Amino acid sequence: MALSLPVYLDNHSTTRVDPRVVETMLPYFNENFGNAASKHHEFGWRADAAVGHARAAVARLIGADSGEIFFTSGATESINLALKGVAEGLGSSGDQIITAATEHEAVLDSCRTLERAGFTITVLPVDAAGRVDPDDVKRSMTPRTILVTIMMANNEIGTITSMAEIGAHCREAGVLFHSDATQAVGKVPVSVADANLDLMSFSAHKMYGPKGVGALFVRSTHPKIRITSQMDGGGHERGLRSGTLNVPGIAGFGMAAELARQEMAGESIRLASLRDVLEEGIVSQLGDVTVNGDRKSRLPHNANMTFPGVKADRLIIGMKDIAVSTGSACSSAAQEPSHVLRAIGRTGEEVLSSVRFGLGRFTTAEEIQFTINRVVQTVQTVRARTLQPAHLST
Numbered sequence: 588m589a590l591s592l593p594v595y596l597d598n599h600s601t602t603r604v605d606p607r608v609v610e611t612m613l614p615y616f617n618e619n620f621g622n623a624a625s626k627h628h629e630f631g632w633r634a635d636a637a638v639g640h641a642r643a644a645v646a647r648l649i650g651a652d653s654g655e656i657f658f659t660s661g662a663t664e665s666i667n668l669a670l671k672g673v674a675e676g677l678g679s680s681g682d683q684i685i686t687a688a689t690e691h692e693a694v695l696d697s698c699r700t701l702e703r704a705g706f707t708i709t710v711l712p713v714d715a716a717g718r719v720d721p722d723d724v725k726r727s728m729t730p731r732t733i734l735v736t737i738m739m740a741n742n743e744i745g746t747i748t749s750m751a752e753i754g755a756h757c758r759e760a761g762v763l764f765h766s767d768a769t770q771a772v773g774k775v776p777v778s779v780a781d782a783n784l785d786l787m788s789f790s791a792h793k794m795y796g797p798k799g800v801g802a803l804f805v806r807s808t809h810p811k812i813r814i815t816s817q818m819d820g821g822g823h824e825r826g827l828r829s830g831t832l833n834v835p836g837i838a839g840f841g842m843a844a845e846l847a848r849q850e851m852a853g854e855s856i857r858l859a860s861l862r863d864v865l866e867e868g869i870v871s872q873l874g875d876v877t878v879n880g881d882r883k884s885r886l887p888h889n890a891n892m893t894f895p896g897v898k899a900d901r902l903i904i905g906m907k908d909i910a911v912s913t914g915s916a917c918s919s920a921a922q923e924p925s926h927v928l929r930a931i932g933r934t935g936e937e938v939l940s941s942v943r944f945g946l947g948r949f950t951t952a953e954e955i956q957f958t959i960n961r962v963v964q965t966v967q968t969v970r971a972r973t974l975q976p977a978h979l980s981t
């Protein structure tokens with residue numbers, strides 16, 4: 588089979604929508620185009636039924652109840668709602684929020700906004716694998732702590748942090764616990780109960796669903812969570828998030844969740860073995876390559892590698908037929924060197940020599956073989972050029 592180029596290995600930025608998800612969405616653009624809030628006719632009822640069906644599928648994937656799922660426009664909105672909504676809801680009882688250095692910009696920037704509003708933000712360091720020490724979380728809590736927010740899986744290095752112990756500390760202290768689980772949901776098993784989570788944000792487009800739709804899980808009992816809506820209007824989503832529901836997007840999210848639940852086990856084995864082939868193929872031929880992130884507890888489709896002496900942007904420009912990235916798409920837009928790689932102890936130079944590969948459901952063994960060859964070739968070419976005296980270079 589001919590390889591179709593460029594090879595897409597940027598699945599942490601976004602994923603292709605699964606064709607079965609597209610199929611599920613189409614009727615809600617066409618014959619079933621109704622507004623899910625229209626209570627008086629068949630069009631509205633059909634849309635509402637689709638939303639209910641999707642809500643149940645999304646809830647099932649994370650071990651929640653349907654009533655604990657609130658649809659949003661994506662993880663960024665869910666995170667803003669969780670952090671600012673809790674800060675506003677609980678602002679009278681405390682003012683400290685605890686988070687970690689490797690969080691996504693949606694978390695870090697929301698925290699900066701809350702800091703300007705008078706909240707105290709504690710940013711915890713991580714170890715060399717990118718993991719927060721649960722004891723650090725416990726030690727950082729004060730009677731003024733209202734919320735802890737720690738990501739489940741990192742979007743650059745793939746490190747998975749176990750939530751249960753951190754969640755237990757939070758529960759003991761009566762502090763709410765939120766996680767940005769955008770990279771974990773649909774890729775590795777997630778149970779909000781086992782993780783002791785009160786709030787969790789995630790997104791459809793990172794798990795083969797459409798862009799522009801996400802969810803916030805809000806635990807419904809023990810504790811009862813006070814969270815203030817950030818969008819005023821018609822009172823949709825039980826008053827937490829006003830605005831006409833994105834019915835086709837939500838129907839697609841539901842199908843994506845159902846597919847992930849059924850196919851995750853097999854898919855993660857396939858992707859982890861392709862990822863290992865990629866890493867071993869590159870490391871065995873180039874030698875001095877470092878693999879970033881935790882070697883054991885890591886997303887199965889993540890490979891983040893440092894190529895000493897090679898600037899990542901030159902490497903990426905040199906292999907236009909492979910779509911990869913230097914870090915998160917968000918920070919690439921801002922041209923900032925990765926705060927995640929800095930936080931795990933990489934030097935400034937190492938950060939600028941690192942590339943993130945993100946495999947996905949549609950990645951093939953042929954594509955991985957092609958990528959190994961292209962990366963090795965390009966690194967060798969870039970190094971040869973760099974080593975040449977300036978007057979000899981063409």
Ligand SMILES: *Cc1c(COP(=O)(O)O)cnc(C)c1O
Pocket residue numbers: 599600660661662663664691693738740741742767768769770789790791792793801
């Ligand atoms: C992609 C991503 C987000 C943002 O999700 P959107 O749905 O694009 O807003 C937040 N956190 C992590 C870890 C991500 O990977």
